[in-house]
Amino acid sequence: APAPPAPDEVITAAGKHVIVIGGGDTGADCVAHAHREGAASVTQIELVGEPPRNRPDDRTPWPRWPVKLRTSYALEEGGERDFAISTTGLSGVDGEVREIHWVKNTGEPPFAPIPDTEEARPAELVLLAMGFLHPEQELLEAVGVNRDPRGNVKAGAYATSVEGIFAAGDARRGQSLIVWAINEGRQCARVVDRYLSHQTPRDPREELAVGSSLRAGSSEAGADPPLKATYAGGDGLSG
Template identity: 75%
Template structure:
C-alpha cells in the first residue's frame, strides 16, 4: 500500500488553484490538478493504516486507500472501477466535496497533513473521462417494473442510475429546463463547468433513463397520476424553502433570496436567459457565511460589484481544530476562508442585521455586533450602517417544499425517529432521498442517499409489498 514511510519524506501538496486575480475575469473552473508525478507521490503518502478512518469519514464509504495505491502505481483504469463501486459521480465530489475523508485521515492528527484524497479522486475520474473508459452500462434485462424519480439533483440522478441498472424502467421528472439540481443552478461554473454534468446526463440517458424536463410534479402532472402510473416513486426534490430575514425593510426592492440571484447567474453564463438581478456596479451585502453565500460573493466579483460584504450571525470559529468539541477524526468546526473571499470582499462574524432602509429600493443595511453565540445578545454601542444596493439572503434552507408532499399525503416526522424504515415514507410505494429527506446537506450525502434509497426501493419491489411505513420525509432544518 503506497510507499512505506513516504509520508515521512513527502509533504502534503494542496489543491492547486488559478490565481484569484486571473480567475475573477472569467467563469472557468478555478481548481486545477496536480501534475501526474506529484499525484503519484501524494498517493504514496497513504500509509497502510491498520484501521483506515478516511473511508468512515466519507459518507459514501469510498475505498480510499485502495485507489490511492492504484494511483501511486499509475493503474488509473482499475482505480476508476474501484471508485465507481461506491460513487456514481466522483467528478462532482472530486470538485465540490468538503472532504470529510481528509479530516478523518490518520495523517491529519498532525493538522494540515492529510493525504490529498479529493485531488486523487478528481484525477482518477477526469482521466477516465479523457480516456473514454466511462461508457453507458445499460442493464442486460428489464424487470418490467417502473419507477418515477422526482428531481434531478445528485440524489435523484444517483437513485435513477442505480434503479435503471437494476433493470427497472426509470422516468426522471424535473421542473427545470435541464438536469443537475443545485449543481446546475446553484453552484456556479467556476466551481463545476456544466459540461461535467451534461456528460453524466448523457450517460444516464444512454443507459435508458427517460428524462422529462420542464415538468413540475403536482403542477404539470398530478401527484395521483404518478402513483397510478408507476410501481414506486422517489422524491428527490431537495430542501428548497429558504430561511427569511424578518427585519424592517425586508420588503424593499433589491432584497432577494440567494437562489434567485444564482439561478439567474447560471442561466446567464449558460446563455439561456438574461437575469433579472445583477450585482454589477452595486454595493452587495451577502447575509450568511456558508457555501451559498460564498457562491454569491464570487459571482458578484465576476459581475464587477462596487463592493462585496459577507456577514455571518455566528461568532468567528477558532483557527485550529478545537479538540474538546470536534476531536479527530470528526469534522473540525474551525475557521475556513472560502475561495470567494480569497478573490476579494470583506467578511464579519457575530453580526445581527437590525434593518434595511431606502426609498422603495434598499439603500442601506443596519446591523449590530452580537455575542457570537445564541441567543446572540447585541453588544451595546456597536450599531453600524453601510451602503447596500443588493442584499442577498443566504441563511440556509428550512426543508422541502410542502405542496407535493401534501398532494401525495406524505406525513412528516422527526428525523430522530430511529424506527423509521430508511427512505420509505408514510405513503405506500413513495420513497424519499437527499436534501428532501435529511435537510440541507452536501453532494456526497445526496449521492449516498440516492444509492441507498435505490436499494430500499429495489428490496421493496422484490418483496412485493411495502414494509410498515413510517414517514421519513420533510424534517425541516439543517442536516
C-alpha cells in the same frame, strides 16, 4: 420551453453592493458568484464571533473538527467579512432594498447587542445563506406525506407514508452532500423499480452487496442496521 425572464426580473449582482448573510460554505459560494457577476462590492457577515486563528485544544481537541478561523476561496478573490453581526433591518425604495441595518453582538449565544454599534451599509442585493431548514412544505402538505421533527420527508427506505410516493436526498435526510444524493437516488430507483414491477420490497443496499462480503444486515455491514423495507410506512433507515 418557458419564456426567458424579462431583464428587470433577472436577479444579478452586476454593479451592486452585495451583502451575504451567513459565513458558511453556501455563503462562500454566494460571495464567489457575486464576484463573477461583477458586483460593486461584496460583504459577508456572520452572526457568531470570529473564531481563533489556531485550533483551540480545550474546545475542540484532536480528533474533533477544529473550530478555527478559515478563509474561503471566495474571500481570497475579494470582498470583506465581519463577525458578530446581528442584522436588524433592511430598508429601501419602491420595494427595492437599498440599505442593511445591523448591530454588533457579543459573538456568543444569546448574541446580546452591543450598545452604540448600530450601523447602516449600502445593500442592493442581499443573499440569505443562513442554513437549510427543510424542503418547502407546501407540496409535502398537499400530498400528505409524513415529515420528521425537522420537517424533512419521513421516508426510511425511500417509501413515504403515502403509497407510490418516494423521497431521497436532501428532501429525505436534510442538508447533506452530493455523494449522499447520488447514492440515495440510485437506491431509491431500485426501490421504485421493485414497486412498479410488483416485487416484494427489499433492502435496496442488498443489490450493492452482490459479490462482496458486505451484505446489508450482516455483521460485516458495521453499524448500519437493515432497512425496514416497505412501500408505505416512512420508517426504516434514519438519515
